[in-house]
Amino acid sequence: MINWNGFLRNYRLWQRRWLYPLISLSVAISLCLSTSLPSQAIDIWQIIRKATEIAPQVTQVIQLSNLSIRDEVELGKQMNDELQQEVRLSRNQQLNRYVDQVGRRLAAHSDRANIPYTFQVVEDEAVNAFATVGGFVYVNTGLLKVADNEAELASVIGHEMGHIEGKHLVNQMQQRAIASGVATVTGLDRSQAIGIGVDLALNRPRSRQDEYDADRRGLITLTRTGYSQLAMVSFMKKLQGKSSVPTFLSTHPGASDRVLALQRQINSQPSKGNYGLDNTTYKANIRAFLP
Known part of the structure; x- marks a missing residue:
């Protein structure tokens, strides 16, 4: 059976990498041909050289190991554009405003308060949240409904911000690029980086070390902001009892190990x-926002 989702994702990646730049190059060549030249003898190589000066750079290479904040935020924006082909972002302004307020309250106390965080709601009943790079955090409507209070919601957002603080996705992107052989000495093609990042954000195999680190960072931010520390523990405990493990916890270490680690951190x-x-x-707010 053909995997149409994978086919469409690869086709869009091919469009970004080759088709659009070739169209730009063709347009640029046409512009050069329409420009009068001093000599009647046309030097085709001169035309191509001029065209490549006019056309945008075909391959934009980035170094994931040395991303500036500006480049990281721009990469996050481009990944956000691509993600909208994969998930359905909520257009509910009240709901987005509420989640954004919670997120910004946490961001003010984050270890990376110097980046412009963006908090968005995904219309999906799965209990999940995820983050990309450059401050982009996503929370599913299913998770909003499962949380009992704002502190539990804040604990999840804080955890995802912990992934951004630790640059976990950037590191995983670099590892994936190296393992798949697409990274070069000069760096990684930006369109390939976007494709790898989106795939990892939606389906990434979270590492034990990254999850512990995100929990630790998230709890620190939660505490600085004044939210209840125990909300992070209560949220994980509640999800442990479900028959099917939510995506948010489908990882190693198990939720019970993470709860123990959080309790030790709280005690200290x-x-x-x-x-x-x-x-x-x-x-009451969630019922009003999600009728």
């Missing part, structure tokens, strides 16, 4: 913060 750095534990108000 206790906080009196208890913001966001109002279950009634949160549920």
